[in-house]
Amino acid sequence: MTTLSPTSTPAIVPRKKVNLLGLSRVQMEQFFEDLGEKKFRAQQVLKWIHHAGVIRIEDMSNLGKALRDKLLDIAEVRPPEIASQQDSSDGTRKWAIRVDGGGLVETVLIPSGNRATLCVSSQVGCSLDCSFCSTGKQGFERDLTAAEIIGQVWLAIKSYDAFGPGNNRVVSNVVMMGMGEPLLNFDNVVAAMDLMLEDLAYGLSKRRVTLSTSGVVPALDRLAGVSEVSLAVSLHAPNDELRNQLVPINRKYPIAVLLESCRNYMAAQSDKSRVVTIEYTLIRDVNDQVTHARELVELLRDTPCKVNLIPFNAFAQSDYRRPSGNAVQRFWQVLVDAGYIVTVRTTRGDDIDAACGQLVGQVVDRTRRSERYRAADDAQLITVG
Numbered sequence: 001m002t003t004l005s006p007t008s009t010p011a012i013v014p015r016k017k018v019n020l021l022g023l024s025r026v027q028m029e030q031f032f033e034d035l036g037e038k039k040f041r042a043q044q045v046l047k048w049i050h051h052a053g054v055i056r057i058e059d060m061s062n063l064g065k066a067l068r069d070k071l072l073d074i075a076e077v078r079p080p081e082i083a084s085q086q087d088s089s090d091g092t093r094k095w096a097i098r099v100d101g102g103g104l105v106e107t108v109l110i111p112s113g114n115r116a117t118l119c120v121s122s123q124v125g126c127s128l129d130c131s132f133c134s135t136g137k138q139g140f141e142r143d144l145t146a147a148e149i150i151g152q153v154w155l156a157i158k159s160y161d162a163f164g165p166g167n168n169r170v171v172s173n174v175v176m177m178g179m180g181e182p183l184l185n186f187d188n189v190v191a192a193m194d195l196m197l198e199d200l201a202y203g204l205s206k207r208r209v210t211l212s213t214s215g216v217v218p219a220l221d222r223l224a225g226v227s228e229v230s231l232a233v234s235l236h237a238p239n240d241e242l243r244n245q246l247v248p249i250n251r252k253y254p255i256a257v258l259l260e261s262c263r264n265y266m267a268a269q270s271d272k273s274r275v276v277t278i279e280y281t282l283i284r285d286v287n288d289q290v291t292h293a294r295e296l297v298e299l300l301r302d303t304p305c306k307v308n309l310i311p312f313n314a315f316a317q318s319d320y321r322r323p324s325g326n327a328v329q330r331f332w333q334v335l336v337d338a339g340y341i342v343t344v345r346t347t348r349g350d351d352i353d354a355a356c357g358q359l360v361g362q363v364v365d366r367t368r369r370s371e372r373y374r375a376a377d378d379a380q381l382i383t384v385g
C-alpha cells in the first residue's frame with residue numbers, strides 16, 4: 001500500500017514585470033512584436049514615457065483598452081526613487097537616487113548659460129578602486145539597469161515638471177561620469193545612451209552625450225562599433241608608473257594601449273573632426289609638476305584631444321591634497337603653449353556638497369566627478385589665475 005504524503009501548495013512566485021522605461025527602440029519593437037502587436041505600438045509607448053513623462057499604462061490613451069490591460073499584466077514603467085534633492089544657489093541640483101535593493105547613487109544637473117548638463121551614474125559603487133576616488137574605496141554593489149540609468153534623465157526632467165510640448169529642454173547634455181565605470185556595465189549603458197539619442201525619447205545629438213571611462217580597453221573597442229557618443233578618458237598621469245598607482249586598471253591596459261583604442265574610437269566616427277577629452281585630476285606633489293605637464297604634452301602628440309584639468313578635492317579617507325593655484329596655472333600654461341585646448345574645472349554647487357554627502361552617505365562622490373561635465377562642453381574654455 002502506498003502512503004500519500006500530505007500535499008503542499010506550491011509557492012506562487014510572482015512574475016517579474018518588464019520595465020518598459022529601460023527598453024531602447026529596438027528592444028521595445030521586439031517586445032511588441034513578441035506580443036503579436038504592431039511595431040508602431042513601440043513608438044507610441046516611447047513617446048508616452050519619454051516625451052510626455054507618462055508612466056501609468058492606464059493613461060496611455062491611444063493604446064486601446066485591451067492592449068493596456070494586457071500590458072498591465074506583464075509590464076510596468078517604473079523610474080527609480082528620489083531619496084533626496086538639494087538645490088545650490090548657483091542653480092546646480094543634486095539628487096540621491098534610491099534603486100532596487102536600497103542602494104543610492106548620485107545624479108547632478110549643472111546649468112551653464114543656455115545649456116544644462118546632467119551627470120548620470122552607471123553602477124552602485126565601483127570595482128576599480130582608483131586611489132583618489134571615494135566611490136572606489138566603498139567597493140562595488142551592482143550594475144544599474146538600463147531603466148535605472150535612463151530613469152535618472154527622466155527624473156531630472158520630471159523634477160522641473162518639464163515634460164510635454166512647449167517646455168524648454170531641461171537637460172541639454174548628458175555625461176556618464178557619475179558613480180561607476182560605465183564600460184563595465186556595457187549593455188545597460190548602451191541601451192540607455194540609445195534612448196538619450198533616440199528621437200522618440202530624448203533626441204540629444206551624439207556630441208551632447210559623453211561616456212567617460214577609466215580605460216576598459218576591450219569594451220571601448222566594442223563601443224566603437226555600436227555607438228557614436230563623445231568620449232572622455234580619465235588619464236590622470238603621464239606615464240604608466242604613476243598611472244598604475246592612481247588608476248589600477250592601467251596595469252591591465254597600459255597608457256599606450258588605451259590611447260590607441262581612443263584613436264581607433266575617434267577614427268570610427270563618421271565626423272572626423274571630433275576629439276577625445278583627456279581628464280587629468282591634479283593632485284598636489286603627485287602629478288601636478290611642470291615635468292608631468294611636459295611629459296603629457298609628448299604623450300598626447302598623436303591623439304586628437306583636448307584636456308580637462310581637475311584640481312583634486314580632498315576628502316577624509318584620502319592623504320592626497322589639492323594643488324596650489326600656481327601649480328594649476330603652471331601646468332595649464334605648459335599645455336596651452338604646446339597648442340592644446342585646455343579647460344580647468346571650476347567648482348559648482350559648493351553650498352550643497354555637505355548636505356548631499358549626508359544624504360547619500362557612504363556613496364557620496366567626493367571626487368566630484370560630476371563636475372567634470374565641463375570636459376564635454378566644447379565651447380567653454382576656462383582659464384585660471
Ligand code: SF4
Nearest residue numbers: 126129130133136180
Ligand atoms: S574614478 Fe571612476 S572608475 Fe575609478 S574608482 Fe572612482 S568611480 Fe570607479
